[in-house]
Amino acid sequence: MLALSSLILPLPLPLPPLPPSKPFFLTPPHSPHLRLRRPPDVPLLRRRRRLLAGATADDGGGAGSSPQDIEQLSRTVTSGEAYIGLFVRMLGLDNDPLDREHAIITLWQYSQGGRKCIDDIMQFPGCINLVTSLLKSESCSTCEAAAGLLRNVTSVKLYRDAVAESGAIEEISSLLCQSSIAPEVKEQGLFALWNLSVxxxxxxxxxxxDLLPKLVRFLDDEEIKVKEAAGGIxxxxxxSHANHGIMVEVGVxxxxxDLLKGKQEGYKVIRKEAKTALLELCKDEYYRILIIEEGLVRVPVxxxxxxxxFKPSTHSWPSLPDGTEIQRNSRPSRYGASELLVGLNIEEKNLKLEEAKMNAxxxxxxxxxxxxxxxxxxxDGEKIQNESPQKEQxxxxxWIDGVAxxxxxxxxxxxxxxxRAAYSVADASVNEHMRNSFKEAGAVRQLVQLLHHDRLTVREAVAHALxxxxxxNIVCRTIEAEGALEPLINILKxxxxxxxxxxxxxxxxxRIFDTGNGLKRMFDDKVVNGTEGKVNSANSSDDAGGFLQTLLKQEPMTRMEIIGFxxxxxxxxxxxxxxxSVQTKVASFLEYLANFEPHTTSMTxxxxxxxxxxxxQKGVLNVEEDDTENQPExxxxxxxEIGLATSAAARLLTKLLNFDQFNRTIDPAKYVIQLRKILKSDIPLRTKDWVAACLVKLESKFGSALNNVNFTVDKEVIIYETIPRLIEQIRTSFSYESKRAAVLELKRIISGGSMEFAKAVANAGGIFHLVKLIEEGKGDVIESSLAILYNLSMDAENHPAIISAGAVPVLKRIILSEGPQWTRALHLLRTLPI
Incomplete structure (x- = not known):
């Protein structure tokens, strides 16, 4: 180990003046306040004399120095930076723990004098390593002084790297994770980490x-300074965006x-730090939703x-969101104080208002x-200032204040x-509670009015919010009632x-035209508005059917002028x-309009x-044709997206096939060929159901006109949609009954005797899942699975797949058990090359 005595510089004379007895205690550079702190009260005089006796011997004073000389030197050593090297030397591991404690406390006190004092300490290489090693001390005073010195040193940007390289972060983190730690040590360690985290x-x-969970717990600490430091870190x-995920996971x-919403006195700093952290987390859409769920709304400055x-009326009186005024019983305040007391006024009048209206x-x-x-x-009495006009703060x-x-x-x-406000409204509309709060606060009316704005960027933001x-459903109805249809149609035109x-x-x-939403609104109204305590189960189907028929008859008449040619x-x-993506939405909207014959005539x-x-044409993916060879995959x-668009278009075509005027204008064979190609393409399986349904309806409508088509529609649907869907149902379903229904249906299809059906089962990966069903199932499930596998075993190409799926031991176990299916299992086993 390098002798620290070589680091001590010659003592210049005369000694510099004494630093202040009660210097400022440095806080993190971003903290807006300073705090005075008296150095710890420890019996230093006796220790100083003993230390200085040894120091004067090294400096030529000899062991026989007089007590007067020692006393004089004691006064000068504690005041001059020339003796810093002496105390750095006393931090060495070979010194007495009591001497090291005295030295670190003295250096801590000296570092409180400001940047010059910190520079004096940091001129000695290896000093920080010795200070960091003292964080392991069993003495509370030593740990506090070491952490306090590191706190002061890290307040200077120049020295943070040196402190980090000494292992201080790991040592402080280990210290803070201890179950029993003195509040003073905790505070100094946290403030040191606060400086380093800059x-x-x-x-x-x-x-x-692994300090993050502990930092979150420190937010509940009784000491306000501990809360502030943990929040600052x-x-x-x-x-740093990379830290967001782990911070959210630990429950920050x-x-x-809770700290930000609290109104406790003296929490100004911690609320500021909490807001800083949450605003950074708000930049992620998912985490912003979590913050809104906690009752906070991000609002632009x-x-x-x-x-x-904004010029509110001089004398105003509170009113409900629909414009109804509350009966006044006194002269309103010019500053709106009467509105702040509206709750008391309403209670006096025994008015029954929803809580959402009151909050609005x-x-x-x-x-x-x-x-x-x-x-x-x-x-806190200070205006929020933007750093620059271009910066969005x-x-x-x-949430009550944020919505308002x-x-x-x-x-x-x-x-x-x-x-900015419109986009914030969209961001905050994450649940029914927030959407209803905006409705009650009058946001819908203002947004609809802004749809007429002459600036395109405003209309885009408003449309995003709406x-x-x-x-x-309730807000959607309000949007329509406020007159949004006309400006929306104009935008579309x-x-x-x-x-x-x-x-x-x-x-x-x-959403406005959706009949499914209209049906749902009826049930919402009966429960919410109290016209019925609950929907009568005996009459609900009749009411629903009557309402839907009324909706289908009345809505087109009132909207015919809006939805024109x-x-x-x-x-x-x-x-x-x-x-x-746009095609999917357009096709779905046209599908609704196709419910009404005048609109179908216009479409035709x-x-x-x-x-x-x-x-x-976009739905034909990876089909072996010459014109697709040069297209990018x-x-x-x-x-x-293509699969969803194709499914929506197939639903639209299925709806249009109900009208003769459309059927007379189309070539059904063309659509059958197109849909058959889509059925064989690589679009997601779940999007093929409407393609298959449309093919079946085309065949039922135009069976005689499809004689020149060289394939059977039903067979194509079974091979490319039904069988893959049933295999997928067996593979993914958690319900045994669902798997049972799928395998029974699959057996019925395979029993038709078509080898193409059996080949489709093998191509869809059904062999493995059928073997698994035999192993886990019972009764008719085992019997149906064995029957399907027996049909597949007729093709020798399927034998390796059946064997590799583990069918042999399963079949042997069924045979040895002599259960109801043992003979069928024996027949299947005999077909396999084992």
């Missing part, structure tokens, strides 16, 4: 130290959300200038009150603020509308030219055949 390249070391770790979101255009009123009045007094976008608010703030911003004149809100806006528009219209032509044009006149042909995502 450096991005050091954050992985902190995460890898987590906030810095959240700045609920803890930080738009600047005080944007609110100058209170949240709106609070935000308008803040605007009136000029305190909007202020936290956000804050987090409790977003609705308030939607009513401003600043277009950039409106756009798309998320319309997932709720405009040939210059971007594809992204078209998708959102079609989504909203599909021009809209249908536009939709068919999109069906021909758009991407598969507008050339719906060309749109269907465009979709079906589609990706998995593209195959999925």
């Amino acid at each position: 450096d991005e390249k050091l954050r992985p070391k902190i995460v890898e130290s 987590l906030a810095n770790l959240a700045l 979101i609920p803890k930080l959300a 738009v600047g005080s200038a944007a609110y100058k255009a 009123i209170v949240g709106r009045s609070q935000q308008q009150f803040l605007v009136r007094i000029g305190a909007i976008e202020m936290e 956000y804050t987090l608010l409790p 703030r977003l609705v308030l911003i939607l009513g401003l004149e600043d277009t950039s603020a409106i756009i 798309d998320k809100l319309s997932i709720s 405009d040939p210059s509308t971007p594809v992204a806006l078209l998708e959102k528009t079609i989504d909203i219209l599909s 021009g809209i249908i032509s536009r939709l068919i044009d999109l069906l021909r030219k758009a991407s598969p 006149a507008a050339g719906i055949e060309s749109g269907l042909d465009a979709v079906f 589609p990706t998995i995502v593209e195959i999925e």
